[in-house]
Amino acid sequence: MPWFEGEIPGGELRHDNYWRWSKMARNLSLHPMPDIGHPALLWEEYCGISLDAGPHITVPDRDPIAAYANQLPHPLILLHTHGATDGTRKNLPSRELREIVRALLVRTEGTIVLLDRDRNVPPVPHWRVRHAHDDFGPLSTAQLLYLLDRADLIAGIDSGPLHLARLTRTPSIGIWMSNGSPATWSLPRAMQANVVVGMEARLWTKHARIPFNILECGENSALPEIVGRAAERMLAGSRYLAPSQIGRDILLQQFVRDWQGGGDNSWGGFNDRDDGFDRLLRVAAQRFKMPAIVETGCIRTDEDFAGAGFSTLLLGMVAAGTGGELISIDHSAENCDFARRTVASLGASVRIVEMDSVAWLAKHRSPIDVLYLDSRDSDLPGCAEYALCEVQTAMPLLHEKSLVAFDDTSYAGGGFIGSGGAAVPWLLERGWRILHSGHQTMLSRTEG
Numbered sequence: 058m059p060w061f062e063g064e065i066p067g068g069e070l071r072h073d074n075y076w077r078w079s080k081m082a083r084n085l086s087l088h089p090m091p092d093i094g095h096p097a098l099l100w101e102e103y104c105g106i107s108l109d110a111g112p113h114i115t116v117p118d119r120d121p122i123a124a125y126a127n128q129l130p131h132p133l134i135l136l137h138t139h140g141a142t143d144g145t146r147k148n149l150p151s152r153e154l155r156e157i158v159r160a161l162l163v164r165t166e167g168t169i170v171l172l173d174r175d176r177n178v179p180p181v182p183h184w185r186v187r188h189a190h191d192d193f194g195p196l197s198t199a200q201l202l203y204l205l206d207r208a209d210l211i212a213g214i215d216s217g218p219l220h221l222a223r224l225t226r227t228p229s230i231g232i233w234m235s236n237g238s239p240a241t242w243s244l245p246r247a248m249q250a251n252v253v254v255g256m257e258a259r260l261w262t263k264h265a266r267i268p269f270n271i272l273e274c275g276e277n278s279a280l281p282e283i284v285g286r287a288a289e290r291m292l293a294g295s296r297y298l299a300p301s302q303i304g305r306d307i308l309l310q311q312f313v314r315d316w317q318g319g320g321d322n323s324w325g326g327f328n329d330r331d332d333g334f335d336r337l338l339r340v341a342a343q344r345f346k347m348p349a350i351v352e353t354g355c356i357r358t359d360e361d362f363a364g365a366g367f368s369t370l371l372l373g374m375v376a377a378g379t380g381g382e383l384i385s386i387d388h389s390a391e392n393c394d395f396a397r398r399t400v401a402s403l404g405a406s407v408r409i410v411e412m413d414s415v416a417w418l419a420k421h422r423s424p425i426d427v428l429y430l431d432s433r434d435s436d437l438p439g440c441a442e443y444a445l446c447e448v449q450t451a452m453p454l455l456h457e458k459s460l461v462a463f464d465d466t467s468y469a470g471g472g473f474i475g476s477g478g479a480a481v482p483w484l485l486e487r488g489w490r491i492l493h494s495g496h497q498t499m500l501s502r503t504e505g
Contacts, residue, residue: 340499
């Protein structure tokens with residue numbers, strides 16, 4: 058019987074057509090299987106199905122794996138680098154394999170267990186690096202599933218162990234060599250981040266980042282650093298979102314901690330938005346389960362993480378990942394259209410409103426947990442006065458734990474300069490406190 062093998066996406070991939078390239082989606086209703094509907098209509102339901110194999114694994118398969126796993130130092134990291142099919146495309150070269158193992162040993166503690174059914178992986182002599190076949194013997198499917206379930210993390214290529222992890226609660230890192238496509242050969246998983254290796258994939262990865270939590274890797278030589286860093290962060294636990302959203306959290310950490318930092322700002326200080334956004338999102342995560350976020354001034358430049366900051370995407374990912382809401386207000390129709398296209402994959406959690414921000418704040422009636430102000434560039438006349446007007450208008454909507462953050466606002470010469478140059482002193486006079494000030498400044502009425 059024929060089947061659809063899947064296709065590598067092109068630049069036409071968008072948030073609402075991922076199914077077109079998916080091997081799993083396009084085989085739905087394919088003859089001689091029964092016609093249960095068109096893949097486009099079934100895709101969202103299909104991706105939402107979550108199965109747990111744990112309760113179905115019998116005691117004879119559990120006990121020997123439990124005994125094996127219990128005697129290894131934890132955390133337990135499973136590493137699968139060589140598959141049984143299409144090895145030229147999928148498998149890790151020996152050099153990258155050794156360097157990934159080295160990166161995992163440096164960045165993590167515990168044990169790395171190599172999964173290698175066909176014994177194709179060169180040995181790595183080290184107490185903390187084990188070969189499952191040497192230490193345990195051949196694994197049955199049920200035993201592999203239970204080992205996956207007992208592990209703290211699996212990193213693997215496009216092959217059985219990585220896909221089986223979907224049937225467990227174990228976080229995973231997919232490694233897609235040679236511009237391989239998780240959008241083609243896997244389903245989105247909230248507990249999984251995917252490292253796509255190669256420059257050609259950049260044509261479509263930015264459009265598939267959100268559902269598949271894609272971490273781009275241009276060259277093979279960069280792979281050990283990216284995998285090691287992702288593993289270290291996964292084992293540390295979610296930073297901004299719930300543990301069940303660890304894959305999305307790792308992607309958000311890449312945007313914030315790795316891509317937001319820049320060089321010097323126009324005042325001769327440091328563009329440290331990486332630190333500013335990290336602190337803002339961490340405090341928001343501690344204070345609010347489902348944050349109500351309002352942003353004035355939406356994103357307007359493609360992929361400008363280190364320049365303009367890309368705040369609408371970051372705040373929108375938090376809103377979508379927590380069940381909260383982001384409302385971004387901008388007076389420019391062009392900016393609003395661009396922002397809507399950029400965050401379309403985040404769904405109804407993000408609303409882009411074309412309106413004057415002060416007028417909108419005057420009409421708004423719901424409390425605001427996080428207010429992020431970036432509606433006027435700091436080099437424009439009157440930017441500080443306008444931000445002050447925004448804060449004064451929003452004041453009735455801010456409560457005891459609300460956070461107010463200003464972009465392009467630094468401390469210099471005994472006072473504040475930039476967009477928040479007038480509003481920050483006004484808030485301080487009314488009992489607000491500085492929680493952070495670098496290239497951005499964040500305040501709250503309370504410190505904790």
